[in-house]
Amino acid sequence: AQTVTQSQPEMSVQEAETVTLSCTYDTSENNYYLFWYKQPPSRQMILVIRQEAYKQQNATENRFSVNFQKAAKSFSLKISDSQLGDTAMYFCAFMKGSNTGTASKLTFGTGTRLQVTL
Amino acid sequence: DSGVTQTPKHLITATGQRVTLRCSPRSGDLSVYWYQQSLDQGLQFLIQYYNGEERAKGNILERFSAQQFPDLHSELNLSSLELGDSALYFCASSVGTSGGVRQYFGPGTRLTVL
Numbered sequence: 001a002q003t004v005t006q007s008q009p010e011m012s013v014q015e016a017e018t019v020t021l022s023c024t025y026d027t028s029e030n031n032y033y034l035f036w037y038k039q040p041p042s043r044q045m046i047l048v049i050r051q052e053a054y055k056q057q058n059a060t061e062n063r064f065s066v067n068f069q070k071a072a073k074s075f076s077l078k079i080s081d082s083q084l085g086d087t088a089m090y091f092c093a094f095m096k097g098s099n100t101g102t103a104s105k106l107t108f109g110t111g112t113r114l115q116v117t118l
Numbered sequence: 119d120s121g122v123t124q125t126p127k128h129l130i131t132a133t134g135q136r137v138t139l140r141c142s143p144r145s146g147d148l149s150v151y152w153y154q155q156s157l158d159q160g161l162q163f164l165i166q167y168y169n170g171e172e173r174a175k176g177n178i179l180e181r182f183s184a185q186q187f188p189d190l191h192s193e194l195n196l197s198s199l200e201l202g203d204s205a206l207y208f209c210a211s212s213v214g215t216s217g218g219v220r221q222y223f224g225p226g227t228r229l230t231v232l
Binding site for chain 2: 033
């Protein structure tokens, strides 16, 4: 079974600064995907960024980037130029890959609550 | 807007009762997933359906059941409700065999058991 660990229950960052959220995972799979989801106070689950395990290059989406260390089973999220709208709960998630490239269940970490302050 | 709809938004009921949560996936998506988000258990996978068939099962209680209908909408039935079943229930959908691993989440149904 896969496990996802987020060791930072809460973090705070000032507007315009950079913050890094940590995530580690445990799996014996070689084919998998990793995700970061954002859950603002509205409770909607919003996909922030995705990383395929077979890709060495770290994924980036505008101000969001990841540091994927496959050997260390680490998948951290860096938010640059933090904005008030980034205030949310952030979940790291694991998905086992399939031969057909289709989706399967997500296994989530416990989340990190990020507060962006003025 | 993810394109996934869930009804109702909120549900308040009493212990011992039975409720049905409904989910309509994005147009064309064949897979539906149900997740439960509670203070105790965090976000956990309950069950997946693909084109009407059960595909995977997670930590779903025996008091809970689900199905996916020919029009691909899905229902999650919760019976003999207990206080601990109070949670936010998410439905997500994905494209199935045509590829793509992204899951699109609905807005959730907040269930309160009193």
